[in-house]
Amino acid sequence: MPLAKPNPQLRREVKAIAFNLEQSCVDLGKLSEKLSDADAIALMGLVGTLYEEADRLVAYADEVRDQRITRAKPE
Template sequence: MPLTKPNQQLRRDFKSIAYNLEQHCIDLGRLASRLCDEDAIALMRLVGSHYEDIDTLAGYAREVKAGRIVRGKLD
């Protein structure tokens, strides 16, 4: 069954936010390579948590596509 326009937009939003987070992680990784070890490790921990969030958003996008998450009408 094809997605409704609101659900298509929801899926695009999840994918777009995940992509933006991934780009930020890449930039932060480059920055971490220029820091002292202790600061770099702390920054990479933050990057790791962002990658977990990226995986979560990608999972939500798949659930929207499968019809398990739907955007309803706002009251």
């Protein structure tokens, strides 16, 4: 059964946000190379958290695809 029109858009938006988070993590990882060891470790902890959040968004996008999460039509 195809997704209702608002749902593919929601899935694309959620996946795009996840991708942007992952790209930010890559950039922060490169930035951490220029920091002191303590600061780099702290930053990489934050990056790990952001990767986890990106993974969660990808899972939400899969739920949209499987129609377990849907976007209602505007009233």
